[in-house]
Amino acid sequence: MTTTVPAEAPASAAGPDPITEPGIYDMDNDTYHSHRYALSSSGARKLIEFSPAHFRYEQDHPQPVKKVWDIGNAAHKLVLGNGPELQLVDYERWDTKVAKAEVAEARAAGAVPLKRAEYDAVHEMADALRRHPVASLLFDPEHGTAERSLFWRDQPTGVMRRARLDWLPNPRSGRLIIPDYKTCVSAHPEKLEKVINDLGYHQQDDTYRSGCHALGIADADAAFVFVCQEKTAPYVITVIEVNATARRIGAARNRRALETFARCTSTGYWPGYSDDVVPVALPPWAETRDTLEYL
Structure with missing residues (x-):
């Protein structure tokens, strides 16, 4: 397993020196987020769900608490x-x-x-x-460490990637299970299907698996699970694992984001939705309505 190393807090407004060596780093949350040159799961989602321009603006203008x-x-x-x-x-x-x-x-x-x-x-x-019989074991303080930051390099693009694990289990024999804690409105499995899509948990799954595999934390058969807990009493918990199809889609979305990030970083150009003239139609329902009425 890759050795965990401490990371210095930012010494100036410019942030800390770039991390160039892949590894598991012990740093606080603010320091982790200050490494803008390394692409995170949330950054990958912003790149393809909005545009490179939105991504860069958010990087330059962090959201207030x-x-x-x-x-x-x-x-x-x-x-x-x-x-x-x-x-x-x-x-x-x-x-x-x-x-x-x-x-x-x-x-x-x-x-x-x-x-x-x-x-x-x-x-x-x-x-x-x-x-909870499962969640309590996944976050057992005697068998893991909270919040470790992973940095590794994507081989096809050369882009440095990053992820912040909620929980890094201690090395063990048998299948490793890496948990991530989420609070939610409803932990019903059917409701969580929509949450996975809306919040890109399948991309996070692929990102974290990729990082753990690249750094030798876990092999290909390791499990990555989300521990989802409702924010209202009785605070029900459901532990879910994204299925294989969703993981493949998440991986494909991440690949496109990495290629976009590499291209924009190389050129210094972060475009919006399109640089071309885009033909735009009426919504299908309006087209049907007005075709019957006027054409």
């Missing part, structure tokens, strides 16, 4: 044992001057501010996960 992310980030902290501190802001209303100041202070310190109901909920979520 959003309240909607707080529950997921807090649950990750409690489940994985790693991440930002949680701060209870115990006011009934957060629109007062005092509450706003406490929330701003928490965010400035890198903590996740939570209302009382949210604070109690994420602890109940973590408790529910520890009672």
